[in-house]
Amino acid sequence: xxxxxxxxxxxxxxxxxxSKYFKYAIGEVxxxxxxxxxxxxxxxxxxxxxxxxxxxALLINIKNDLEADIANLKRQDSFFAKKEIKAELGIxxxxxxxxxxxxxxxxxxxxxxxxxxxxxxxxxxxxxNSGSMYAMSNKELQKKINKYYSLVEAxxxxxxxxxxxxxxxxxLDPAMYPAKLLMSQIEKPTLDLKLxxxxxxxxxxxxxxxxxxxxxxxxxxxxxxxxxxxxxxIITAADNLSASLTEELDRRQ
Numbered sequence: 001x002x003x004x005x006x007x008x009x010x011x012x013x014x015x016x017x018x019s020k021y022f023k024y025a026i027g028e029v030x031x032x033x034x035x036x037x038x039x040x041x042x043x044x045x046x047x048x049x050x051x052x053x054x055x056x057a058l059l060i061n062i063k064n065d066l067e068a069d070i071a072n073l074k075r076q077d078s079f080f081a082k083k084e085i086k087a088e089l090g091i092x093x094x095x096x097x098x099x100x101x102x103x104x105x106x107x108x109x110x111x112x113x114x115x116x117x118x119x120x121x122x123x124x125x126x127x128x129n130s131g132s133m134y135a136m137s138n139k140e141l142q143k144k145i146n147k148y149y150s151l152v153e154a155x156x157x158x159x160x161x162x163x164x165x166x167x168x169x170x171x172l173d174p175a176m177y178p179a180k181l182l183m184s185q186i187e188k189p190t191l192d193l194k195l196x197x198x199x200x201x202x203x204x205x206x207x208x209x210x211x212x213x214x215x216x217x218x219x220x221x222x223x224x225x226x227x228x229x230x231x232x233x234i235i236t237a238a239d240n241l242s243a244s245l246t247e248e249l250d251r252r253q
Contacts, residue, residue, distance in 0.1 A: 056252055058132055061123040062145065063245045066238045069119050073238075077231040083113065084224040091216050098202050100193060103179070104186050112166055112219045117159040117230065119152045141248050148241045155230045162222045169215045175207035176215065 090109030097103050124145065127133040136142040170176060178197045185196060200208035 055132060055136060056249065058123060058127055059141075059245055059249060062127075063242055063249070065120045065123050066242045066245070070235055070238050070242075072118075073231045073235050077228050077235075080113075080224055080228050080231070083111075084220065084228065086110070087216070087220045087224055091220060094213070094216060096202075100182065100186065100198060100201070103182065103201055106216075107183055110216050110219060112170075112223050114163040114166055114223070116163065117156045119156065119234070121149060121152070124149050138248055141244055144241055144244050148237050151237055152234060155234060158230065159227065162227065166215075166219055166223055169211075169218060173211050173215075175211040178208045179212050 086109045090106045093102060093109065094106045097106055124133075127145075133142060133145070170180070178200055182193075182196055182198065185193060197208075200206035200212075203209050204213075
């Protein structure tokens with residue numbers, strides 16, 4: 001094609017048709033410019049198409065993450081619902097406890113689980129790190145995704161603070177030592193229980209009784225009851241975001 005145009009230009013020059021040569025040259029330039037513009041348009045279309053496909057894939061991954069998290073949170077909620085019921089029975093028994101065996105039952109019923117809240121944020125972090133989040137075409141959906149993961153992060157920090165609070169109450173309160181010593185010897189009887197202070201049992205005037213009472217209620221209120229509230233809040237938010245993602249994905253099909 002280039003040789004063809006070159007031959008035409010040479011013929012025009014040889015025939016001394018300068019005006020026609022310049023007109024032809026201008027026409028050739030215009031054709032080249034049009035060709036470049038078309039190539040750029042095609043390239044832009046391909047880039048936009050690839051970007052759109054990548055965005056759809058990421059949205060699908062986020063939706064899958066949400067569905068997996070919802071299922072996991074429902075399982076945890078069911079588990080902590082049972083712990084909540086047992087803890088309630090344990091607290092009621094604590095006020096009636098008069099023997100070491102009673103306290104053993106109380107501690108068994110109110111046993112705490114200080115696990116962290118895990119939410120899969122891999123896809124979200126990938127979108128942030130790659131810039132895909134900021135390039136999303138649906139800005140309203142972008143806001144919803146950011147809002148959801150901000151909520152998640154806040155609750156993750158809350159659960160961590162609960163774990164720290166409960167750990168501090170159990171591990172660092174010196175008044176809890178008689179209760180901890182008693183429990184360790186019940187589990188591994190290497191010492192005569194008669195040598196351990198148990199005068200705090202059913203004695204609200206003692207520091208150990210008051211500290212254990214506070215710990216049991218804190219564990220029930222924060223570690224069980226409110227933890228389940230956190231689960232339900234995230235589940236509701238995840239359901240709403242999942243519905244928005246489904247709507248967006250259906251629109252793009």
